Amino acid sequence: MQPKAKEIRYFFYSQAFADGLRTTISILLPSLILSYFKLLNAGLSISLGALCVSLADAPGPMIHKRNGMLFAAVFVFIITLLTSLASANVYTMGILILLSTFFFSMFNVYGVRASAVGSGAILAMILTMDKIVPKPQILSEGILILLGSMWYFLVSIAFYKIQPYRAGQRILGECIRTIATFLSIKADFYNPKTDLEKDYSKMVAQQVAVNEKQDAVREILFKTRQIVSESTATGRKLVLTFVETIDLFEDITATYYDYASLRKKYENTGVLEKISWFIKDVAFELDQMGIAIQVNSPYKQRFDFEKQLLQLKEDINETGKEEGASNLVLRKILVNVRRLVQRVLELQEYFEKGAPGKEKTTLDHSHFVTHQSLDPKIFLDNLSLQSSVFKHASRVAIASIFGYIFVNLFAYGHHSYWVLMTIVFMLKPAFSLTKQRNIERIIGTVIGGLLGIALLLFVSNKEVLFGIMVVLMILNYSLVRINYLAMVLCLTPFVLILFSLLGVSVLDVAKERILDTVLGCTIAFSAGYFLFPTWEAEHLKGYLLKMLQANKEYLNKIYEGLCGKQINLLEYKLVRKEVYVSSANVAAAFQRMLSEPKNKQRNSKVMHQFVVLNHILFSNIATVVTSLLNKTPAGHAPILIQSVKRSTVLINQTIDKVGGENSLKNERPVESIPQSMTSLTADDQLIKDQLDFIQRVIIDLDKTTTQLISSKNTE
Structure with a gap:
């Protein structure tokens, strides 16, 4: 339980939690303030604008976040006006759904952030399609949603101005911790009691996680002028520490041996277990360093590595004396481990006062990041069945219009837009991710629905329920990018409590939400499998x-x-x-x-x-x-x-x-x-x-x- 408790504790210092807190404040405040003045509907419209733009506020350099949010605000405003005009007629609404889901899904050609901008626009359309807005009020409704978009934009900018380096510190700390986990897995290769096949599988999976974190750090550090210009001690330290973690990761990957023969030769000496335990200690120290950077707190070394290295050296020498066995490979491992310890200890420079020397950070880091062009020609060039993005956009559009036709033919529930929302956000370019998301969505919705009903049965105080809803809301927006199943487990009870506070029958909403989710997931899964499928083997x-x-x-x-x-x-x-x-x-x-x-x-x-x-x-x-x-x-x-x-x-x-x-x-x-x-x-x-x-x-x-x-x- 202790490691789990520690992870939960440090989750509250993560970038994910910071993003979730910011998003919750931005969405919740307009509705709360305006409801006090009896203007709840206006508050909900502003909150809707904030919600849609928040999707474009993905981690990254501020200039990209800023541009993404501004583009999202414009598209959300336009699609809101078009939806209000089209929603009066099922045919015009159907045409808008078909065209807009295809158009905005094509934004994938411009990268992850552009894709999030498109998702925000689609979300705005879906959440406003069932709302009947009189023609004279269409423009004012659009302006309220635009105000919400700009409100979120200003809150995000303000958070950054207050703590310009915190995002970099958090993601760097998380990156170091993923490398520490990789090192801990590497330590298992020296332990004769572990399964080498499983060790390789875990190591390969963790390497993917390390690469994702390293890319995220590069994006933030090397594309943020204030940091990469090295004008401050904090900026220099962040850049230097990241560069050294890359070198550390190389040292970890470079220490390869024939582990099967190594185990066979030294299995009964006990020295391999000692090497494994020592490397585990180094990994733990590295993890603690990552936590200190992530939390922005002082760091204190816990292990006396020099003493441990001397003891390990004695153990290796003793192994060489036994029956005249050669211990050359063990001595090579000791040299590598010593270099690894030195690398880890060098990272402690981050916690020293002052800035690192200019000569230590002179490498041109602009070469290490990619730059995404927004040329319209890229969009046009991908309008072909040869393009995987075009196939994905076509799947989303066809599945969405099918879902819309289905719910209208069968007069399906009061919140039929949930079906469309499920389809759009469950369909991913890769079938494997579509399958995984569908399974997690159904499990999370069912369990989350039962949890929500239980909360409403045992808690009647509205103030307490509101507090629980806020906590669930923060967790929902915090977990959206790191654990989808946990996010859905928080989302469903949050939605049920919200409807309860608005005076809607909770049991009816719960049943409808579960049915809508199952229907939407079924359509999304079928579309992913049968409509222009793209398989990894290809x-x-x-x-x-x-x-x-x-x-x-x-x-x-x-x-x-x-x-x-x-x-x-x-x-x-x-x-x-x-x-x-x-x-x-x-x-x-x-x-x-x-x-x-x-x-x-x-x-x-x-x-x-x-x-x-x-x-x-x-x-x-x-x-x-x-x-x-x-x-x-x-x-x-x-x-x-x-x-x-x-x-x-x-x-x-x-x-x-x-x-x-x-x-x-x-x-x-x-x-x-x-x-x-x-x-x-x-x-x-x-x-x-x-x-x-x-x-x-x-x-x-x-x-x-x-x-x-x-x-x-x-x-």
């Missing part, structure tokens, strides 16, 4: 190709280092970022594929093998590259360069099989090395062993890739 080649090409570029950095060239730090970090992003994309695609129907999957066992081999490959490449970066540039033995060239040839052949263009052009020739030139130093021999292993992994990766691109279905 996109596998693209993911595999990008991953292989990223590994090739990563491998090229070894070649540069072995040839004695100075590895350009910016180029290297960009290549490293591409490897991590591509790897996370492959892993995420694999996870999504597993949620799809079995007959739509591509050989899942082989795909899992590819994901694991890919992780082993870039971990070993990282090991060699980091060792070269830590040395003065110098030419190495020709046999090492030859080994890298062979690996490059092999990976190019694999890229060529997948469909990469020009992968075999400008190929470096692989020269034969005279026997007299093959003598190696001890350090070079270690690199040679690593390069030989990389070559074997690439051969295995080639085999799995061939199986994947030639197979049709899962086994």
